[in-house]
Amino acid sequence: MPSKTLQGAPKRAAAAKTTIADVARKAGVSKATVSRFLNHGDKLLSADIARRVEAAIASLRYTPSPMAQSLKRGKSGLIGLVVADVANPYSVAVLRGVETACREAGYLVILFNIGNDRAREQEAIAALTSYQVEGFILNTSGYLPGKARQSDHYGKPAVLVDRRHADMQEDFVSLDNASAMGTAVDHLIDAGYRELLFVTQPLSNVSSRIERETAFRHCIAGRSAKVGGASQEIGEDDIESLEQALRKLGKRASRRPAIITGNAVMTLRVAAAAARLGWTLGKDIGLIGFDDAEWAPLVGPGITTIAQPTDELGRMAARCLIERIGGFDLPPRQILLTGKLVARGSTMPE
Amino acid sequence: MPSKTLQGAPKRAAAAKTTIADVARKAGVSKATVSRFLNHGDKLLSADIARRVEAAIASLRYTPSPMAQSLKRGKSGLIGLVVADVANPYSVAVLRGVETACREAGYLVILFNIGNDRAREQEAIAALTSYQVEGFILNTSGYLPGKARQSDHYGKPAVLVDRRHADMQEDFVSLDNASAMGTAVDHLIDAGYRELLFVTQPLSNVSSRIERETAFRHCIAGRSAKVGGASQEIGEDDIESLEQALRKLGKRASRRPAIITGNAVMTLRVAAAAARLGWTLGKDIGLIGFDDAEWAPLVGPGITTIAQPTDELGRMAARCLIERIGGFDLPPRQILLTGKLVARGSTMPE
DNA sequence: TTGTATGCGTTATCAG
């Protein structure tokens, strides 16, 4: 077999892309006319010519080259999605909604994962920009290394998901963290828990974590002194201090203890720690976590969660962005979707 | 505030893209010279001119337009990733490896999710092709609706992941299913299980499922009659027949029963069914599943799994594709990575 | 070694 087997396949020689010129020739008109048909339908053309062009397009199976169009009009039909960490199930769930909504609207998604490396956020935006993406969906912390705040992403619209940026001028789509936390705390108290501990990944500059932590403190402050509350950040692989925190919490025999975890990652870690301690969820300790993962019903007696409408979040973000791309020009919006309590065995009433 | 606040920001007016012409002017040379510097470094230029061009590029912060380059050379620096279902954790895990490897090699990934709708596979490839992607990574079944087999993807190289296509001419990257199944069965038998049931999502035309099922049957056939084996497909939400199968399996008191699940989705379902039946994993019934999900250690006594090197699979796929793009032209390769047994409580020896 | 001219596939600006 000679080289280039795939390329030079007999059947369909690398699809020598048919261009607008081919169509024009076939229809016996000029390229400009074909272009007009493409962009304005038959609004600018005589019925007869329009039909001829249409026929030619069909028979040649012509499709415009987004690349050329992009070069010419400075638009690309591409949307840039920058996620902090594709390893995070939340990011993925959102990604899914985004991809769906974008595709339905005729956009394609270019994915850039910065792997929690904030320094790479700018790199991502720059790279995406050079591809003429028409806008950004950002699930990043928005931290800028040296420079001062640079809110505009090369003049392209952007929508933030889950994580706010400082002084943000963009639309923002997220879970209503305050309300969700209220739901969680209410639920625990209703179930008889009185000593609450909020466990979160390091707040760093991640707004959603900060919001949840703040909301938690407010919730506790708003209660009588009969309810105790504390919160703690746990680093990546700091299982030691996690177990320590649990033990400390469990000691107060006088009040029934429970934990609220800031996301699914922490939920899993806490569940593991509890297991190592030999504690039964919902009995020795209560547990409710943000994010309703598929495994939540099966860990221990089932883990109670606050389910985020992740798919909807992604779709919303895409929809907002596409509106902006379409010229929608009003002050930044904040779209907060409410979480849903899914009660399971880990928060059994006494 | 007037309209277009973002666009017309005073600081940096929508980045009126600096072009190769600007650089040429600044350096006092022709556009061609700049282009040469870009593409061949100083190999074709006198040291002096090269330096001048370099300086001009730096001072103007010039970056080439991938779009224009793409139009000119028919290459884009883009790689198309078509995924059967982004909702599937496996797809995502692979996606992650792919994105990383591609980015490291200077490629960006365009994502297209066909949501298990095989009819859309062609649509995906066509859309991606129009963006001049330089190659495809496909995690799809490769089914073509009407037409006969069309192995070439518009003349672009492709790499298949996890799912083979009929008569495939592409590189293929996947878990070594036969060997992995052997490991699983051996493990179960070592642990004293004698009545085995393989539970899988519908085989449909998904090669990995078929391979696992086949391997399972071979494993059983190769054993003495003391080991019983059967396999069963379970549809999307057919929990009823799943429970029925479990009950039937459990009845044979004479032999210790165990289940092998084809992927994480089924593992979760089986675990749920067992829980509903009040069975304890590792005691009333054994369970080992393909895919080592993060939750595996925490469900019941911990679920034994065959861990796939998903990240490596994704990286491999990307690497293979990039080699092909680079002109590597040898017969299709098959790269099978071996799974790793992670023993946990669900397959406790008697 | 360097510059000139042409074209990639479209769209937009002109005339006609």
Place this chain on the structure above:
DNA sequence: CTGATAACGCATACAA
């Protein structure tokens, strides 16, 4: 209404 023609930003054959 329609057709030349000139860009868009870049890479290359060709000429110098």
